[in-house]
Amino acid sequence: MLIVLHTDVSPAQQAAIEARVRELGFTPHPIEGAGRTAIGITGNKGPIDPGHFRLMEGVAECIPVTAPYKLVSREVKHDDTVVDVAGVPIGGRALVVMAGPCAVESEQQILGAARGVAKSGASLLRGGAFKPRTSPYDFQGLKVRGLELLSKARAETGLKVVTEVKDTETLPAVAEAADLLQIGARNMQNFSLLEAVGDLRKPVLLKRGMSSTIKELLMAAEYIVSRGNKQVILCERGIRTFETMTRNTLDLNAVPMLKAQSHLPVVVDPSHGIGIRSAVLPMARAAVAAGADGLIIEVHPDPDRALSDGMQSLDLPLFAQLMREVEAVARAIGRSLYRMPA
Numbered sequence: 476m477l478i479v480l481h482t483d484v485s486p487a488q489q490a491a492i493e494a495r496v497r498e499l500g501f502t503p504h505p506i507e508g509a510g511r512t513a514i515g516i517t518g519n520k521g522p523i524d525p526g527h528f529r530l531m532e533g534v535a536e537c538i539p540v541t542a543p544y545k546l547v548s549r550e551v552k553h554d555d556t557v558v559d560v561a562g563v564p565i566g567g568r569a570l571v572v573m574a575g576p577c578a579v580e581s582e583q584q585i586l587g588a589a590r591g592v593a594k595s596g597a598s599l600l601r602g603g604a605f606k607p608r609t610s611p612y613d614f615q616g617l618k619v620r621g622l623e624l625l626s627k628a629r630a631e632t633g634l635k636v637v638t639e640v641k642d643t644e645t646l647p648a649v650a651e652a653a654d655l656l657q658i659g660a661r662n663m664q665n666f667s668l669l670e671a672v673g674d675l676r677k678p679v680l681l682k683r684g685m686s687s688t689i690k691e692l693l694m695a696a697e698y699i700v701s702r703g704n705k706q707v708i709l710c711e712r713g714i715r716t717f718e719t720m721t722r723n724t725l726d727l728n729a730v731p732m733l734k735a736q737s738h739l740p741v742v743v744d745p746s747h748g749i750g751i752r753s754a755v756l757p758m759a760r761a762a763v764a765a766g767a768d769g770l771i772i773e774v775h776p777d778p779d780r781a782l783s784d785g786m787q788s789l790d791l792p793l794f795a796q797l798m799r800e801v802e803a804v805a806r807a808i809g810r811s812l813y814r815m816p817a
């Protein structure tokens with residue numbers, strides 16, 4: 476349920492309403508809107524009777540929320556959420572591009588990638604330090620050394636850092652190094668990990684599971700937001716279908732669906748979505764045309780020698796071309812590309 480407050484509600488009245496919510500065994504979530512505040516109510520004690528609140532001072536109206544995902548829904552918060560990633564706004568008019576290798580491999584590799592993508596206009600550097608790999612014999616990432624190299628690349632280039640957190644054990648170390656915590660497709664329903672990042676106050680990039688529905692992605696986001704961490708960005712990265720010619724099927728349907736259902740920003744990862752270097756650029760253009768708030772792109776200074784996902788990684792000249800073309804599409808739909816202040 477959503478309790479909409481009067482515009483002139485006093486802090487004491489609001490506190491009394493929130494106290495009553497807690498007394499009934501539920502959790503209040505204040506939601507600031509343009510011009511009015513509302514209180515979202517969540518809990519697993521069954522339905523809540525609006526009669527408890529209707530006559531309280533400061534209450535304008537009580538609205539039932541029909542979506543199963545409550546706090547991430549547009550029903551509860553109409554205005555777009557803009558997530559602040561260390562000063563970079565994601566979810567506004569300007570699109571944000573995150574780029575870098577699948578995995579951090581060496582100092583030379585990550586610094587080469589960081590300098591190159593920064594020059595072309597990326598705002599965030601991506602790179603996995605803890606890698607969840609299908610085979611235990613594949614490169615597992617440089618782990619803590621990888622985090623150190625990401626921090627070094629940030630210090631040199633000013634790019635913010637997005638990197639994957641694989642489990643709750645390594646969360647403290649990854650959270651210290653990252654500006655944006657990536658939860659990978661394989662972990663979208665790792666509920667302990669969702670709860671753990673929900674307890675932090677650090678932005679999260681939540682990738683859609685490869686066999687997950689749009690609703691399941693929103694429910695996973697709800698786990699994080701219901702613990703108080705409102706800084707969540709949704710990521711479409713392709714799903715498994717019967718198609719075998721591409722690595723996944725990039726479900727661009729998800730972009731307008733997620734934007735309609737939720738106030739959270741939506742980013743698209745065409746690299747994992749299609750898995751073929753030459754096809755990443757057209758799908759990046761399509762993602763922007765579909766309404767994505769940003770892109771995450773795998774870029775490697777020497778993709779044919781990459782230790783993971785080389786076949787879908789762009790080299791630096793191709794990434795520069797992607798940025799030019801994506802900017803043109805953004806402009807055509809009345810948006811722009813976010814640029815880091817010099």
Ligand code: PEP
Pocket residue numbers: 577603607658659660661682712747
């Ligand atoms: C990645 O970003 O390199 C990655 C492993 O992505 P996903 O979790 O979407 O497979």
Ligand code: MN
Pocket residue numbers: 577578747773783784
């Ligand atoms: Mn990858």
